[in-house]
Amino acid sequence: MKPLARYAAIHGYVELSRSLGLDPVALIRAAGLDPAGLSAQDRWVPAASVADLLERSAADSGHEDFGLRLAERRRFANLGPLSMVIREEPDVRSALRTMTRYEHMFNESLHTRLTEHNDIATLRLSLDLGGPGESRQAIELAVGVLHGLMRGFLGPTWQPLEVRFAHPAPLDRRTHHRILGPHVDFDQDFNGILVYTTDLDAPNAMADPQLRTYAQQIVNAPRATPNTTTSERVRDLIELLLPTGRCSVDQIARSLGVDRRTIHRRLAAEGETFTSLVDSTRADLAEHMVASRRHALTEIADLLAFSSPGNFSRWFRTRFGHSPSQWRAAHPADRVRAAPDARPPSAPPTTEPG
Missing domain, CATH: 1.10.10.60 (Homeodomain-like)
Incomplete structure (x- = not known):
């Protein structure tokens, strides 16, 4: 099978599409997806089809920031069972490591790597759609969701050191700066977010130590491997x-x-x-x-x-x-x-x- 993603990855798609004058049902069908499936967030679909849907929507709406706008509508619960596990980690670093370890439970095409060097932590994101295909919008969606998760852990005023994209800059960068902050660069060597390592040391305000064992049971470690x-x-x-x-x-x-x-x-x-x-x-x-x-x-x-x-x-x-x-x-x-x-x-x- 090619990599799959859950319909939860495009939570809010219908509302966003309509707000931009699009016909979401026609676009969903054109991408080879089932419009009725959007009501089942845990349903798996080909990740390439999701990426194609986002690209079609950006092109038809004339909004190069479509994926990033969609990221604004994502909620922590859209990660499915994994959200329970991440929520119960004691600090931001362990929450991110858990997310990267089990991210295939909500999107098999997404790969996130966390590295730390000289007090700077780098979160690199990449997509494997199982074949050729444009992924600009899917990448911006993933980076936007990660940025939103960090703000969820660290507070609404938190800002990253820098956000990087490997693709060229859009003609209008206002949405990127409004959502991601002032330090957004394009034509870089990777997609991802740079933060201070001290941000990762911050306690997870959502954590409840008494629920941690219960939450981890959901992502049974022996089964949690990318080669599912x-x-x-x-x-x-x-x-x-x-x-x-x-x-x-x-x-x-x-x-x-x-x-x-x-x-x-x-x-x-x-x-x-x-x-x-x-x-x-x-x-x-x-x-x-x-x-x-x-x-x-x-x-x-x-x-x-x-x-x-x-x-x-x-x-x-x-x-x-x-x-x-x-x-x-x-x-x-x-x-x-x-x-x-x-x-x-x-x-x-x-x-x-x-």
């Missing part, structure tokens, strides 16, 4: 979609931009099936969620998309040899890592199945 297999992609989507009730092979195929037969074929080549992945993902989540005591057992049954608490209990007994309540009693919560959940910890308790 189809099985790993499917499993990540299963974790995201189970609590929504939309975890089907058809939905996941749409998210990956292929048909269901392609999913079945590629999983078979890796010795897996969709059913086996759903079952193993449920088992991993259930084992930790039952023992952690964060949720009532009836709630866990719902989070794992079982039709009833009774069905969950029977499945759990078959899988683990004990009922959920027996497993919970035998496994103290402090010995089990907290698992990803889809509802706030303050959700009201309900009657627990056996």
